[in-house]
Amino acid sequence: MEHKTDSGFTSLVQRPAPDFKAEALVGEEFKPVSLADYRGKWVCLFFYPLDFTFVCPTEITAFNDASKLFKDSNCEILGCSVDSKFSHLAWAKTPRKDGGLGKLTIPLIADIKKEIGESYGVLLDSGITLRGLFLINPQGTVQYQLVHDLGIGRNTEEVLRVLKALQEVAKTGEVCPANWSPGKKTMKPDPVKSKEYFQSV
Numbered sequence: 453m454e455h456k457t458d459s460g461f462t463s464l465v466q467r468p469a470p471d472f473k474a475e476a477l478v479g480e481e482f483k484p485v486s487l488a489d490y491r492g493k494w495v496c497l498f499f500y501p502l503d504f505t506f507v508c509p510t511e512i513t514a515f516n517d518a519s520k521l522f523k524d525s526n527c528e529i530l531g532c533s534v535d536s537k538f539s540h541l542a543w544a545k546t547p548r549k550d551g552g553l554g555k556l557t558i559p560l561i562a563d564i565k566k567e568i569g570e571s572y573g574v575l576l577d578s579g580i581t582l583r584g585l586f587l588i589n590p591q592g593t594v595q596y597q598l599v600h601d602l603g604i605g606r607n608t609e610e611v612l613r614v615l616k617a618l619q620e621v622a623k624t625g626e627v628c629p630a631n632w633s634p635g636k637k638t639m640k641p642d643p644v645k646s647k648e649y650f651q652s653v
Contacts, residue, residue, distance in 0.1 A: 462573055464594040469495075469586065470571035476530075476559040477540035485530070485559050487592070494527035494619070495588040496611060499574050499581040501602055503535040503543045509551055511583075511605045516558050518608040526590075527615055532561040532568055534580055574599055587615055589622065 464470075473486035487495065498515065500508045515529050522529050533540075540560040546552020561568065569575035574584035585606060587596035595618050598606070617628040626638035629649065639649040 463597060464572065464586065465597050467594055469497075469588040469592055469594045470568075471592075472561075472568045472571065474561050474563060474565075474568060475537045476561040477537055477544060477556070478559045479556065480541065480544065482537050482541075483559075485561055487588070490528050490530075490588075491592055492590050494525065494590060494615060495586075496522060496527055496529045496615065497532065497572075497586045497588060498529070498606070499532050499569055499572065499584040501580040501583070502533060503539045504551070506551075507603065507605045508533075509543075509548070509553055512553055512556075512558075512560070513548060514605070514608045516553070516556050518612065519558050521612055522615070525612070525615055525619065527587075529558045530561060531558060532563050532581075534563050534566050534569060534575075536564050537562040585611065587611070587618060589618070 469487060471487045473484060475482055476485040478485070496515075498511070500511060502508065512531055515531065519529050540562060544553045544556050544560070548554045563569050563581075566575055566579065569581040572584055572586065574582045576582060582599050583602060583606060584597070584599040586594050589595050596614055613633055616634050617632055620634075620638060621627055624638060627641050629639055632638070637649055637652060639646050
């Protein structure tokens with residue numbers, strides 16, 4: 453079921469994540485990557501506008517540096533832009549101090565045909581993508597969608613918090629109240645049993 457607003461915006465949450473297959477930079481090699489490769493794991497798929505820009509390298513290196521924390525939660529990170537795999541490689545060979553990425557452990561997908569960005573609803577008329585981020589569960593369903601404008605970077609700690617909250621809900625069947633973080637109390641989604649939470653805070 454599509455969740456459209458009057459503006460035509462479509463949410464992917466609770467819908468199957470659009471599958472894709474494309475070339476990606478993995479380490480310093482080019483390899484085909486598809487969403488289906490990651491079935492059975494959580495996936496954090498994030499889009500960014502362009503290689504060799506300004507906010508983008510701060511995001512990519514932040515996600516790259518946090519990748520072990522995501523892997524520890526059974527989640528793989530995939531970056532994606534409309535640039536070619538050769539552009540990705542050149543950027544990864546540029547030192548961070550010069551605005552490059554340095555050595556990467558997360559794949560960067562080359563959406564050169566712009567089909568992936570379009571299927572996820574983040575492709576602009578100008579031909580680049582908004583900063584879209586999607587958390588996809590092991591069954592291939594989108595559980596979280598964040599899309600915003602180009603001028604600000606995302607917070608990897610918040611994405612990881614949301615991932616852990618989604619996993620907690622999937623594991624326990626309970627729900628996570630505002631500002632929940634791992635180790636805090638969850639809530640039973642029941643008119644009576646939920647009072648256990650409210651009476652404890």
